[in-house]
Amino acid sequence: MNPDDVLAVQFEDHRAHLKAVAYRMLGSLTEAEDAVQEAWLRLARSNADDIDNLGGWLTTVVGRVCLDMLRLRKVRGEEPLEDRLPDPVVSREDAVDPEQHAVMADSVGLALLVVLQSLTPAERLAFVLHDMFGLPFDEIAPIVDRTPATAKKLASRARQRVRGATPSPDPDLATQRRVVDAFLAAAGGGDFEGLLAVLDPDVVLRADAGVGLQIVRGAAAVAGQAASFRRQVSAAVGHPALVNGVAGLVNTIDGRPVSVMSFVIAGGRIVAIDILADHDRLPGLDLAGLIG
Structure with missing residues (x-):
């Protein structure tokens, strides 16, 4: 050589x-x-x-x-x-690529990257x-x-x-997924009280649709936004995924990605939701193995 x-x-x-x-x-x-x-x-x-x-x-x-x-x-x-x-690192829950694992070592969530x-x-x-x-x-x-x-x-x-701006997520993925499923069920059914039950009082929702980062704080405000969001994408199919090491979803309509969502769960409640719905950036993410 x-x-x-x-x-x-x-x-x-x-x-x-x-x-x-x-x-x-x-x-x-x-x-x-x-x-x-x-x-x-x-x-x-x-x-x-x-x-x-x-x-x-x-x-x-x-x-x-x-x-x-x-x-x-x-x-x-x-x-x-x-x-x-920031760009999310998205992978299947049952098969994390070795390079993705290295990139995501130490649980570098989107919340930390936002602070950085x-x-x-x-x-x-x-x-x-x-x-x-x-x-x-x-x-x-x-x-x-x-x-x-x-x-x-x-x-x-x-x-x-x-310090203090990035809560440590609950480590058990099965628990994370149960909380996310409860959130989606409550949002899909317009169950405001059900949403409040799974949202931390200080939850933060960050949404990026390509026109600036929209931030909503507090359980009541996020619950209202969540119900509205779910109505808007009622035709979407949610594909479970790991997003920066935590439970997330890749939402598609007719097989085309329309958003990537991640949920930070701490103490059994959602403390942060991040949504990337920028149609200019989504095609640059490696999502084929998640929605194929």
Whole structure:
């Protein structure tokens, strides 16, 4: 095997990890793939013999690429990240792809990604690389052009924003699915009291139909929205799925995906519902194995 082939094999060993880093940074599966590909191009142009720790080198490169991409979004005046839901990672409940599992390690739910989107690019990078992947601050500092002490402060500020904003879901998927089924039955039957019984008093509903992120807070308000939503998609077929590691649905009409829903269940009640119904983004998700 020639040196280039050996390097390619070594890179592939790190691909899933690198995509996991990029996904947390960017909230976009397509852009995460682009960042990983850029890391490969930079590796191929470098002198690999001078790299002592390939995994660490690649992680910092992906972090730097993602930071540049986040900053470029602002320069171009693109839609603010906080105005959209991150791309969901969707899989079958009974068969999780190994790469998807790596991307979703540590239960990175959409709620956490939404919070990360509200951070500055430097805060996001410091938090992701240090708190999620254990990179030391003296390695993070050069990426953000700060001192290690300042990089530590960036991560601390991010940590304060994240803490308490992302409840840990109940781990048992069967329990999650029972709560979701109760929610759907109550919504489908217009059972307002039944909805209140399965919704946490502080539940948050986030819906992205491509015209900005709509947020509804509180059980009564969400119950009203849920009944309305269910009437609008009464012709849809719901396909059970895992969405960012929790119980969810892929809703289709005539075999075409119309929305992806995820439900965070904590303490036996729904604390968060996320709905992606952006028809421009849904075709970019790998949903064929769920609705075929």
